[in-house]
Amino acid sequence: MSKVLTTREADYSQWxxxxxxxxxxxxxxxxxxxxxxxxxxxxxxENMRDQLDKRFKETGHVNAYxxxxxxxxxxxxxxxxxxxxxxxxxxxxxxxxxADPDNKGKxxxxxxxxxxxxxxVRPTSEAIIWNTYKGWIQSYRDLPLLINQWANxxxxxxxTRLFLRTAEFLWQEGHxxxxxxxxxxxxxxxxxxxxxxxxxxxMAVPVIRGVKTPNERFAGxxxxxCIEALMQDGKALQAGTSHFLxxxxxxxxxxxxxxxxxxxxFVWATSWGVSTRLIGALIMAHSDxxxxxxxxxxxxxxxxxxxxxxxxxxxxxIDEKAAVIIKSLQSSGIKVKYDNNDNARPGWKFAEYELKGxxxxxxxxxxxxxxxxxxxxxxxxxxKQTISLDGLDEKIISLLxxxxxxxxxxxxxxxxxxxxxxxxxxxxxxxxxxxxxxxxAHWDGTPESEEKIxxxxxxxxxxxxxxxxxxxxxxxxxGNASSQRVVFARAY
RNA sequence: CGGGAUGUAGCGUAGCCCGGUUAUCGCGCCUCGUUUGGGACGAGGAGGUCGCAAGUUCGAAUCUUGCCAUCCCGACCA
Numbered sequence: 001m002s003k004v005l006t007t008r009e010a011d012y013s014q015w016x017x018x019x020x021x022x023x024x025x026x027x028x029x030x031x032x033x034x035x036x037x038x039x040x041x042x043x044x045x046e047n048m049r050d051q052l053d054k055r056f057k058e059t060g061h062v063n064a065y066x067x068x069x070x071x072x073x074x075x076x077x078x079x080x081x082x083x084x085x086x087x088x089x090x091x092x093x094x095x096x097x098x099a100d101p102d103n104k105g106k107x108x109x110x111x112x113x114x115x116x117x118x119x120x121v122r123p124t125s126e127a128i129i130w131n132t133y134k135g136w137i138q139s140y141r142d143l144p145l146l147i148n149q150w151a152n153x154x155x156x157x158x159x160t161r162l163f164l165r166t167a168e169f170l171w172q173e174g175h176x177x178x179x180x181x182x183x184x185x186x187x188x189x190x191x192x193x194x195x196x197x198x199x200x201x202x203m204a205v206p207v208i209r210g211v212k213t214p215n216e217r218f219a220g221x222x223x224x225x226c227i228e229a230l231m232q233d234g235k236a237l238q239a240g241t242s243h244f245l246x247x248x249x250x251x252x253x254x255x256x257x258x259x260x261x262x263x264x265x266f267v268w269a270t271s272w273g274v275s276t277r278l279i280g281a282l283i284m285a286h287s288d289x290x291x292x293x294x295x296x297x298x299x300x301x302x303x304x305x306x307x308x309x310x311x312x313x314x315x316x317x318i319d320e321k322a323a324v325i326i327k328s329l330q331s332s333g334i335k336v337k338y339d340n341n342d343n344a345r346p347g348w349k350f351a352e353y354e355l356k357g358x359x360x361x362x363x364x365x366x367x368x369x370x371x372x373x374x375x376x377x378x379x380x381x382x383x384k385q386t387i388s389l390d391g392l393d394e395k396i397i398s399l400l401x402x403x404x405x406x407x408x409x410x411x412x413x414x415x416x417x418x419x420x421x422x423x424x425x426x427x428x429x430x431x432x433x434x435x436x437x438x439x440x441a442h443w444d445g446t447p448e449s450e451e452k453i454x455x456x457x458x459x460x461x462x463x464x465x466x467x468x469x470x471x472x473x474x475x476x477x478x479g480n481a482s483s484q485r486v487v488f489a490r491a492y
Numbered sequence: 493c494g495g496g497a498u499g500u501a502g503c504g505u506a507g508c509c510c511g512g513u514u515a516u517c518g519c520g521c522c523u524c525g526u527u528u529g530g531g532a533c534g535a536g537g538a539g540g541u542c543g544c545a546a547g548u549u550c551g552a553a554u555c556u557u558g559c560c561a562u563c564c565c566g567a568c569c570a
Binding site for chain 2: 013014017022028030031032033081084085087088124155157158159165212216217218219220221224226238241243273306307308309310311315342344345346347348349350351352363365367368375
């Protein structure tokens with residue numbers, strides 16, 4: 001039998017695409033650069049979304065929804081932001097089609113229906129939201145304003161990739177307004193930590209927390225905080241960002257409030273977001289050649305039960321026994337699926353659920369029922385064991401926990417093994433070409449050398465880690481003095 | 493958007509260079525039977541705008557042009 005997936009040595013991209021498509025997460029769509037998220041993939045997204053949403057609410061945020069269309073005049077109000085996104089915007093210019101007089105059955109854009117002002121399909125919502133906030137904020141009593149939106153955005157990227165960079169993607173974007181700079185910075189840092197904890201504890205992907213260099217900053221931000229994850233091919237992936245926007249948007253949209261001293265002040269802003277790109281991170285961080293490996297805490301199906309029977313009669317007995325087990329597992333809060341589809345044989349189902357990354361598989365046959373046991377297999381290590389049905393729920397719960405931990409530890413070991421320090425240019429280049437990974441090196445702090453390094457090696461500064469230790473050294477490129485190391489990597 | 497490659501049934505493909513009857517094969521799908529502890533077997537069957545459009549030709553999956561999509565390399569990308 002041939003391998004289900006191509007090996008990553010042969011073609012990492014193909015391996016990744018196979019995981020997405022054969023793992024039933026998403027498909028290419030007929031629309032350029034867009035994807036269709038399939039039910040299984042969407043269920044995964046919903047689980048991630050629910051966990052994040054819960055944390056947003058715990059930190060005082062509420063959800064709202066703003067328009068998908070942004071009038072051009074609003075969009076261009078914050079100059080840097082507009083400039084940064086201008087090259088990748090989809091634009092609505094007309095509002096009507098009409099029958100093509102020269103081509104029966106076809107439609108053309110009605111030239112009569114040209115919009116007075118073009119509408120930009122949001123690539124991000126700062127503009128429309130800050131324009132709205134202007135009407136909501138008058139006094140310090142209206143602050144802080146802590147709002148999140150779950151939405152889709154469109155960025156017309158040159159080159160797209162399932163989940164990682166699609167033309168349209170799903171995300172959440174938090175937009176907050178504060179009375180003081182300090183408070184806004186605290187919010188920015190708080191939300192970065194919310195992301196970091198979610199990605200590490202639920203997605204089992206270890207990250208580096210840091211800030212971007214000015215070059216890599218969000219357009220319109222004073223400071224961009226980020227979490228960076230490492231994929232199995234040694235490339236880095238930006239998994240989430242949290243921006244301190246200063247008063248840039250408040251000034252651009254004239255959002256002022258009256259402080260306690262009866263003085264008008266501009267508010268301080270933050271924005272932060274994570275997207276369906278996280279699913280790409282999940283896939284590339286954990287999966288193997290047999291398919292996806294999903295962490296139990298966010299897996300749409302945590303346990304799949306596969307009956308093994310001969311003939312209708314034994315099927316019935318097993319169905320009944322399974323029903324009891326399922327009810328019990330469900331009452332313990334476990335997401336369980338029973339696949340007694342008669343069309344597929346057990347071996348096929350085993351492979352299928354491995355491809356989909358279901359953490360635990362239980363096989364249940366007549367001989368198990370006789371012995372009051374089940375066969376339990378875990379996806380991460382592929383180990384199988386026969387365990388007693390007595391106290392099954394507790395055993396499964398602790399098994400799921402163990403899988404969650406093991407997956408994380410494995411990814412952490414990988415990240416640690418592939419995080420190195422380079423002290424000269426030769427080593428630096430060699431490390432990048434060899435295994436990639438996070439490379440910690442000195443940089444003189446100038447945009448010029450950052451750019452040059454990127455040009456020469458394709459590596460970018462992923463971040464300056466938070467709480468970075470100060471260390472005297474010499475820039476890897478120029479040899480100029482440097483006060484700290486920064487993290488380089490080739491990235492998606 | 494530049495360079496390269498690709499597009500044939502749900503998936504993977506042969507055929508294309510050198511145009512010619514009814515488009516090849518495997519998997520999957522449907523029916524019946526035997527099966528069921530790691531992707532079952534037999535027999536029969538269904539399924540195709542050959543990516544789309546135009547052109548050349550008596551005749552186009554095959555040649556030409558344009559467009560669309562996908563992949564790779566660039567450029568681009570908070």
